[in-house]
Amino acid sequence: MSGSEDEKPSKPAAGGKPMGMARFLKGAAGSSSESSDSDSEEEDESDEDEDDKSESGDDVKVTIKSAKDKRLDEMEAVGKAMDNAVKINDWVAITTEFEKLVRQVERQTNVEERVPAFYIRTLVSLEASLNAALAKEKEAKEKDSKDAKKKLNTANSRALNTMKQRVRKTSKEYEKEIQLLQTNPDEFEKQYGVQEVVQAQAAPKKKKAKTDDETLEGKAGDDEFTTVGKGGKAMHFTVESIFPNLQLIQEARGRKNTDRAEQIKILEKLLEVAVTVYQRIRILLALISARFEYNASIYSHMTTELWTSAQREVDLLISILSSNPLYSVEEITPDYDESIERNPETVGGVVRTRGSIITFVDRLDDEFNKSLQNIDPHGTDYVERLRDEKALYQTICLSQGYYENTKQEDPRSRVIMRRLEHIYSKPDAVIQALEAPLPNSTSPPSMMLSKLGSSTALIQALSTHLYKSGNTVLKYRGMLCHSYHHAFHNDIHTARDILLMSHLQEMIHSADVTTQILYNRTLVQIGLCAFRVGLIKDAQVTLQEIFSTQRVKEILAQGLHQQRHQQMTPEQEKAEKQRQLPFHMHINTELLEAAFLVSSMIIEIPLLASIESEEQKRKIVSKPFRRLLDFADRQVFTGPPESTRDHIMQASKALQEGDWERCRDLVYSIKIWGLMPEANEVKEMLASRIQEAALRTYLFTYGPHYSTLSLSMLAQTFSLSQKAVTAIVSRMIWNEELPTTSLDQSAGVIVFHHVELSRLQQLAQTLAERVGTLVEQNEKTLDQKQGGSGAWGDRAEGAKGGRKEGEQTQERNRRSDRARGGAARGARGGGRGARFAQGLGNRMTSVRT
Numbered sequence: 085m086s087g088s089e090d091e092k093p094s095k096p097a098a099g100g101k102p103m104g105m106a107r108f109l110k111g112a113a114g115s116s117s118e119s120s121d122s123d124s125e126e127e128d129e130s131d132e133d134e135d136d137k138s139e140s141g142d143d144v145k146v147t148i149k150s151a152k153d154k155r156l157d158e159m160e161a162v163g164k165a166m167d168n169a170v171k172i173n174d175w176v177a178i179t180t181e182f183e184k185l186v187r188q189v190e191r192q193t194n195v196e197e198r199v200p201a202f203y204i205r206t207l208v209s210l211e212a213s214l215n216a217a218l219a220k221e222k223e224a225k226e227k228d229s230k231d232a233k234k235k236l237n238t239a240n241s242r243a244l245n246t247m248k249q250r251v252r253k254t255s256k257e258y259e260k261e262i263q264l265l266q267t268n269p270d271e272f273e274k275q276y277g278v279q280e281v282v283q284a285q286a287a288p289k290k291k292k293a294k295t296d297d298e299t300l301e302g303k304a305g306d307d308e309f310t311t312v313g314k315g316g317k318a319m320h321f322t323v324e325s326i327f328p329n330l331q332l333i334q335e336a337r338g339r340k341n342t343d344r345a346e347q348i349k350i351l352e353k354l355l356e357v358a359v360t361v362y363q364r365i366r367i368l369l370a371l372i373s374a375r376f377e378y379n380a381s382i383y384s385h386m387t388t389e390l391w392t393s394a395q396r397e398v399d400l401l402i403s404i405l406s407s408n409p410l411y412s413v414e415e416i417t418p419d420y421d422e423s424i425e426r427n428p429e430t431v432g433g434v435v436r437t438r439g440s441i442i443t444f445v446d447r448l449d450d451e452f453n454k455s456l457q458n459i460d461p462h463g464t465d466y467v468e469r470l471r472d473e474k475a476l477y478q479t480i481c482l483s484q485g486y487y488e489n490t491k492q493e494d495p496r497s498r499v500i501m502r503r504l505e506h507i508y509s510k511p512d513a514v515i516q517a518l519e520a521p522l523p524n525s526t527s528p529p530s531m532m533l534s535k536l537g538s539s540t541a542l543i544q545a546l547s548t549h550l551y552k553s554g555n556t557v558l559k560y561r562g563m564l565c566h567s568y569h570h571a572f573h574n575d576i577h578t579a580r581d582i583l584l585m586s587h588l589q590e591m592i593h594s595a596d597v598t599t600q601i602l603y604n605r606t607l608v609q610i611g612l613c614a615f616r617v618g619l620i621k622d623a624q625v626t627l628q629e630i631f632s633t634q635r636v637k638e639i640l641a642q643g644l645h646q647q648r649h650q651q652m653t654p655e656q657e658k659a660e661k662q663r664q665l666p667f668h669m670h671i672n673t674e675l676l677e678a679a680f681l682v683s684s685m686i687i688e689i690p691l692l693a694s695i696e697s698e699e700q701k702r703k704i705v706s707k708p709f710r711r712l713l714d715f716a717d718r719q720v721f722t723g724p725p726e727s728t729r730d731h732i733m734q735a736s737k738a739l740q741e742g743d744w745e746r747c748r749d750l751v752y753s754i755k756i757w758g759l760m761p762e763a764n765e766v767k768e769m770l771a772s773r774i775q776e777a778a779l780r781t782y783l784f785t786y787g788p789h790y791s792t793l794s795l796s797m798l799a800q801t802f803s804l805s806q807k808a809v810t811a812i813v814s815r816m817i818w819n820e821e822l823p824t825t826s827l828d829q830s831a832g833v834i835v836f837h838h839v840e841l842s843r844l845q846q847l848a849q850t851l852a853e854r855v856g857t858l859v860e861q862n863e864k865t866l867d868q869k870q871g872g873s874g875a876w877g878d879r880a881e882g883a884k885g886g887r888k889e890g891e892q893t894q895e896r897n898r899r900s901d902r903a904r905g906g907a908a909r910g911a912r913g914g915g916r917g918a919r920f921a922q923g924l925g926n927r928m929t930s931v932r933t
Contacts, residue, residue: 156200159188163206170213175243182210182247186254201272204261211251217244321353326363327423329354330370334422337377344378361408362426362435368401369413369439376447383658385454388469395472395479398444402482405441412490413439442495445483449502452476453666461667470668477506477518481526488528497553500531501561504546507539508565509572509605509669515539543569560588561599568606571613574762576622579610597663601641604630608640608671615679616762618769624683624706631680631708642670674728675756681732682751682770684709686777689739693784694821728754742785744778744802775802779812780821783834787822793834806832 162185169177189203221241255262265272321329329350336342351371358364375394379386386394405411410428417436420426426435452472459466480503487496507515519533519542529535531545543566550562563586571579583606588595592603611626630636637643641663644652652660684706691705716722716733725731735750748771757763779802787793795813799806813834816822824837841849 155188155191156202159185159200159202162188163202166206166210170210173217173240175217175240175247178210179243179247179250182250199258199261204258204265204272207251207255207258208262208265210247211255214244214248214251218248321350321357323357323359323363326354326358326367327425330366331423333370333374337373344374348374348378360425360427361404361411362437364404365401365411365413365437365439366422368397368404369437372397372401372444376444376451383662385458386451388455388472391448391451391455392472392475394444395448395475398441398448398479399482401444402441402479402486406482406486406489409434409489411435411437413437413441414492415440415495440495441483441486442498445480445499445502448476448479454662456666456668457661457664466667473506474518474521477503478522478526480506481522484531485526485528493553494555497550497555497558500546500549501558504543504550504562504565508543508569512539515542540569540573557596557599560586560595561602564588564599564602564606568602568609571606571609574613574616576610576613576617576619579606579613583607583610601639601663601665604639605671608676612671612676612679615683616760616766618773620683620686620773623679624687627676627680627683628706631677634708636673636676640671640673641665642673672756672759675759678728678732678754678756681709681712681729682735685732685736685739686773688713689736690777690780690784693740693781725750725753728756739774739778739781742778742782744774747778748774775804776812778802779804779809780816783813783816783822787825787836788838790834791836791838792828793836795832795834 162181166178166181166185169175169181185203185206189199221244261272264275333347333350336347348371351367351374355364355367355371358367372394375390375397376386378390401413405413410433412434414436415438417438428435455469456466459469480499484496484499484503487499507518510518516533516539522532522534524532526532531542531549533539533542536542536545547562547566550558553559563582567579567582567586570576570582588603592600595603607626608630611623614620614626615623630639633639642665644657644660688706688709712729712733713736716737722734725734731750731754735747738744738747738750751770751774752767757766760766779798782798782802783793795806795809798804799809802809804812810827810829813822813825813827817825817827822836824839826835826837828835
């Protein structure tokens with residue numbers, strides 16, 4: 085075949101189309117036999133290659149593509165790009181490619197060439213895809229938030245509507261051709277002359293593609309393979325190409341148009357090719373980082389598949405490093421050439437690779453929590469996802485064992501903190517389930533549940549290590565977790581002592597947000613613990629501050645508090661949501677409220693009965709409880725109790741009336757007590773406290789009307805033993821709550837000595853109380869200016885003692901003197917409960933953004 089003959093265009097087939105057009109239509113008809121390699125070879129062939137082949141004497145037929153055929157190939161490439169975009173529902177890309185295709189068809193019509201059949205088929209297919217996408221979008225909008233993931237984003241939705249208009253407009257221009265294709269496809273094919281030409285040229289190209297594939301398979305051995313990358317370009321991976329490919333991937337990180345999914349696939353293939361330990365370490369470090377960087381947004385979380393793959397690869401990396409002690413991954417290393425192989429012989433010691441396993445562990449943990457935040461906690465998906473915590477906990481323990489062996493102190497403390505955060509708030513059974521599958525090599529025996537025997541000992545060992553780490557933040561967080569765990573197991577005294585020794589009450593306002601949240605959770609758990617063990621006053625003091633803020637869920641990171649006159653920006657709302665704890669770590673706020681209100685009821689109701697003046701009435705112990713009680717008193721009609729508050733308010737009214745049995749029954753009927761493991765013991769404790777509060781209320785209310793009261797009658801009325809009644813009355817007399825009362829045990833009666841104060845005495849008593857309050861305020865202000873914390877208490881006690889001695893010399897004011905002296909003794913000798921209240925009172929911190 086001469087050169088002049090080659091330059092002539094090929095003759096048209098029966099349908100009037102040239103042979104090049106037949107090749108294009110064959111590809112457009114959907115045949116997948118023509119490989120991308122053969123297309124690229126045909127485009128790159130030149131006259132020079134053809135002359136060489138002719139001189140060699142081989143019978144090889146070479147076709148030179150004309151300008152028309154090249155235009156058809158370009159349109160076919162655009163069509164394939166549109167098909168790929170339709171598969172992923174990317175209408176922005178479809179709009180761009182469709183505009184390109186329209187311009188190409190316009191150029192073809194300008195040179196008086198017929199519109200290809202491929203273009204008509206594309207219009208029909210595109211219209212069908214449009215209708216399907218519009219139907220799905222409409223369905224997603226009707227379901228609104230339930231199917232939010234199915235809804236298109238704003239740009240994609242706008243592009244979809246744009247394509248709808250453009251396709252309709254274009255389809256009107258080719259209405260006859262489209263109608264012929266839809267009604268009579270055979271006639272359409274006959275007119276365009278497609279079938280015979282396609283079959284004539286399909287065979288040689290199939291054969292060529294097969295030959296290329298066979299050659300490719302012959303080249304690929306056991307340690308290398310070939311994959312097809314973006315744009316149909318063949319990519320060869322061998323042992324020698326590992327480091328150059330890693331360098332290319334490293335340079336592409338962070339770029340705008342980087343295909344992250346393709347990078348992950350390349351790294352996975354490189355991992356299969358790697359043969360040395362150093363190669364596998366380098367590839368795993370890059371692969372894990374690529375998985376974490378797949379989601380560009382900091383607010384979205386990794387998919388479960390990506391997270392699981394990353395977790396397994398972190399385990400693999402740790403196992404490789406543990407089994408090869410001469411290789412190490414460290415955050416700070418000397419500079420080295422990343423393009424060459426390194427081993428202990430060439431390095432002359434331990435091969436140190438730059439990387440951070442603790443960063444991978446932190447990111448795995450954060451992504452796990454983030455995924456739990458975005459899953460409905462009341463569905464089965466949450467439970468399924470929560471099962472992955474066992475694998476994550478094993479990864480944390482594996483990394484701890486690795487850092488123990490390599491003596492890296494700072495990463496070891498950080499990973500121990502992560503381990504502690506997973507178990508400090510869990511029951512023993514859950515901790516045992518997490519620890520059971522751990523091999524002995526994961527962590528030292530001194531930090532394994534199987535060796536220590538109890539979860540408390542395990543928490544103690546982990547916390548003790550953090551105390552000695554030298555990291556202040558980790559030390560304080562370890563103390564809070566340690567205190568929380570003891571409170572969770574009803575060890576109130578140990579939990580309280582750990583918290584008071586930390587002195588966090590004085591500096592928590594300057595701590596980071598996560599530490600403040602942990603501090604609030606610990607205080608709340610201590611308050612619940614005090615309630616469970618019967619320390620009602622301590623529980624009320626501890627829980628008082630949190631409920632006075634009226635933002636319980638916010639300061640515990642269990643929900644958002646929307647203020648009436650303030651609105652958060654979208655960025656602030658996203659930041660707040662990121663701080664929220666997963667649902668399984670929440671402390672039940674209804675149970676908290678029940679404990680606080682019942683404690684306030686037991687303290688406040690007797691106090692209200694003892695108040696004699698309006699000025700004393702304004703001294704409120706619990707403002708939230710008093711507010712709810714006042715609201716309940718204003719109700720004209722009270723129906724059966726429904727909520728927890730209703731039960732407690734009606735129980736409070738019954739206690740005020742002396743009906744302690746009804747009060748007890750109403751408290752018992754609160755269903756939330758069932759969430760406590762020791763619900764029966766708590767109810768029995770509450771019954772005894774209610775009986776004691778009812779007796780105190782009765783004495784305060786009706787004491788002024790009696791001259792004597794029988795102890796046996798009181799014991800019978802309140803179902804208490806006479807010994808218990810005697811103890812309660814004696815304590816009230818000692819605390820000056822019944823200042824003019826004495827106890828005659830021989831007669832078994834309480835004797836009330838009524839003393840009527842003159843007007844002058846009443847005014848003197850009021851004046852003395854106000855002066856005492858003023859002195860205390862002055863002492864406190866002076867102490868704050870001088871910067872002291874403990875001296876004010878001593879000065880206040882001394883001032884109170886001095887006032888008591890002066891008052892005792894005044895015989896005319898005997899009752900007033902005794903009352904003030906009792907107050908001073910109560911402040912000095914309140915015992916552990918008073919010291920606990922002083923240590924924890926007014927220390928609750930709230931998280932504000």
